[in-house]
Amino acid sequence: MDMSLIEANYGQMKAESSTEFVHHIALFAALLCACIVIGHLLEESRWMNESITALAIGLGTGCVILLTSGGTSSHILEFKQEFFFIYLLPPIIFNAGFQVKKKQFFQNFTTITMFGAIGTLISFAIISFGATRLFPKLGIGYLHMKDYLALGAIFSATDSVCTLQVLNQEETPLLYSLVFGEGVVNDATSVVLFNAITKFDISDMNTFTALKFAGNFLSLFVLSTFLGVLVGLLCSFIIRTLYFGRNSTDREVSLMILMAYLSYVLAEVFGLSGILTVFFCGIVMSHYAWHNVTINSQVTTKHAFATMSFISEIFIFMYVGMDALDVEKWKFVKDSPRNSFGASAVLFGLIMVGRACFVFPISIISNLTTKPTDNKIEFKQQITVWWAGLMRGAVSVALAYKKFTGSDEQHMEPANALLITSTIIIVLFSTVVFGLLTKPFINLLTKSSNVDQTQPSSPKSIMMPLLGQRLDVEVETGDDETSLETKTKLKVMFSNPTNTIHYYWRKFDDAFMRPVFGGRGFISYVTGTRDIALT
């Protein structure tokens, strides 16, 4: 419903071509249906997944369109980062936050943040530095320092969609939450980094500007998170106070969707990172608002958000596949195609090295800080985490377009065209090849390491809910049995710090937040009565 303004412009500027525009829409709808059906048919095969299907169909369609139209319709295939960042990314990230297993996520919060934030900075530095050293050897046109830094930021954005389609949240909870959490924080980090680079004047980099840069970076992180939490709490509060005990599923769902989207665009308006905002908005909504709505709304939101994210992902991959055949980019490099392949090879090598340089050290550090009772990240899991982040996807493409395409396609610098084509090559290669290998690769790793990997996680996954329940009971019984409470408190204290934070957070949550904003313990019985009233 927020399309009207483009539509206004669109309708005004291209009113005459609205019929052919409808043709394109029909084509896209049909292709998306085909993606879903074919992807489902290929579900059994251990090699394929939806992303690759969509990529393949996109490539095929691009070929057909190019052949039929003789390259004139490459214009339509253009990937615009506005579209991606304003419409396709929010549902994906919001759904990610909405469906994430909060307990797992927050228990590994420190590790995830280290992977996502520090790790991304490390790989950014390595890719940028390596590019500055190796690109001149390839005889590529001159690039500014800013371009090299942008390259670093662009190729630090991992795309763990394929991996998450393979990993199982129940079988390997630690691995899943690590890969997933890193993916989200990493998206946010690279986007924030990219914006900071494009905004700042890096030409004269001294200590002061570096500090300013870091401060800006941190404030973006904190403010974005805060905004997301704020909007999520506001939504929960509105639903709890207004719709309490009424049968208004459509209103509840609409309000959740609209406010989630509002949080994202508000973040963009304030120059924050919408990704972080909408991610935490989703977490807060699933923690509070989701428990305030009717059963029907709960089912509907859970699956409607997943569906929106699903369609957006398919669309992005299909679009990348189509866009790979955009002639206007290739015609700049057709005289020297080996250049773009060389650049792609160099960049991909840097990506692998850069990722290895932070996955293994950070894993070791986090293993040292965790107590033996907790999850350790074994070597095989470290390899999986390293592998899972090698794929590059839509975020990289979108950032590359944002950086290297000017306002007009026609007068693109050769260097920029080359960087865009190499981006496309890397995305296609990593998604297809690594995507194809991921399923068997991870099966191999997890199967063989199933024994020594479920061993540490299974007692935790049994102990955790018990601990949670006991804490609940304490809170409900109040502070009478201080002896038991202090005992458990000490017990928790001696495990890693995250648990302590988690413990105090639960106390605070049960004592102050849930009574105001609603939550599982505080709504369930009300929901019950409400349903009886409805039936």
Added chain:
Amino acid sequence: MDMSLIEANYGQMKAESSTEFVHHIALFAALLCACIVIGHLLEESRWMNESITALAIGLGTGCVILLTSGGTSSHILEFKQEFFFIYLLPPIIFNAGFQVKKKQFFQNFTTITMFGAIGTLISFAIISFGATRLFPKLGIGYLHMKDYLALGAIFSATDSVCTLQVLNQEETPLLYSLVFGEGVVNDATSVVLFNAITKFDISDMNTFTALKFAGNFLSLFVLSTFLGVLVGLLCSFIIRTLYFGRNSTDREVSLMILMAYLSYVLAEVFGLSGILTVFFCGIVMSHYAWHNVTINSQVTTKHAFATMSFISEIFIFMYVGMDALDVEKWKFVKDSPRNSFGASAVLFGLIMVGRACFVFPISIISNLTTKPTDNKIEFKQQITVWWAGLMRGAVSVALAYKKFTGSDEQHMEPANALLITSTIIIVLFSTVVFGLLTKPFINLLTKSSNVDQTQPSSPKSIMMPLLGQRLDVEVETGDDETSLETKTKLKVMFSNPTNTIHYYWRKFDDAFMRPVFGGRGFISYVTGTRDIALT
């Protein structure tokens, strides 16, 4: 996901203004949230409804924007019919078809079709003719014959949203299905009529062109319906054959949404009426596909479609409210505002007369054809039906813009500007005034006529399911007990023809359609086993 192409154009043409564009999106999201919350708060008051709330908020926002920007941002407030017809209308109509009570709808099918098709043609003729006679007296600039005919088509499009918010499908099933069904068929009729007028060359109207026109009109109706049914059946077949017994809610929901939208755009591509197509696609999907999916998908689709339709409706009314303040239209008529008010008064008078001219005659005819055991439309219900169709809404506005705004706003003919302003006046007046009066008015009528109105309907609503069950039993038991079967067949035959059609349809449906495409009786137990398998 089908926005990409506009986006492409948009991003290309207005890349520089993408930040302010985000501002507008944020504003719209916030306003929609406000509409939902305030509309909910005003729910108790028997005068208000969501449409009026949205209109009021739209007007208020328009005022603020005009005051703050000094009329420069009226450009943003432009209502583009592409946007309306491509994105806002499909979810509304699809949801209408998806949620309609099919039995009621098809039992009154003949009456509904007479109201929707013949009635619309009558009011179209009366409005056009009256305008040709009365407009010259107002001293309005010269209008072509085509303009008068277009006016007739534009103001034959009723908007029964307000009324349907008031009518209760359980209390007054006949009234609801009549008003609702007429609204849908009427939308389709007026749009088809409008397109036929704009396409055809009416300048030399002879018998041949008239016949051609009628033939074109009929073929549009039949082909659109056929396409909708076809896509709906295809979707049901795909889901039944592919997703049978699997846990793939997101895929199922995505596929239903995408194929429903596909049916609409395909109809537009083939030059058919997308409204009719997507409406029947919705009916077929809810009859077959909906029973083939998991319980979660059933809940999700039911509420997700309703939510989409809900948001679209709010958006349209808010937009009409904002657009009413578009300065560029008013500045053409500011020297003679009384003209547009005069034209509005004349047109609205014609609307009331034209509607009266077909509601009462058609009701009497349908009362004569129905047996006494069936529902008769009493006078009070006739008045309600007449009243329910007096409001004019988004369809009229969209058609008026399509007809009377050229490619560029700046050089609008005064006559066109006047017609657009009168359209806005009529929509605002009818929606606000009649919307405010509808609830008490209908309460008055239905309450007083509750006794003699539930009397005929209640035995039917009890008898119908029994009849349906008995027919089911027969079909299951086969043709052995021909005596009982012929008896019931004759009994059904002697009631009105619709029932006979309905009876044979049910036989055909149970014997051929459901086994292939799935349906209630043929999936329920499978669903049961599937759920057990899932849990």
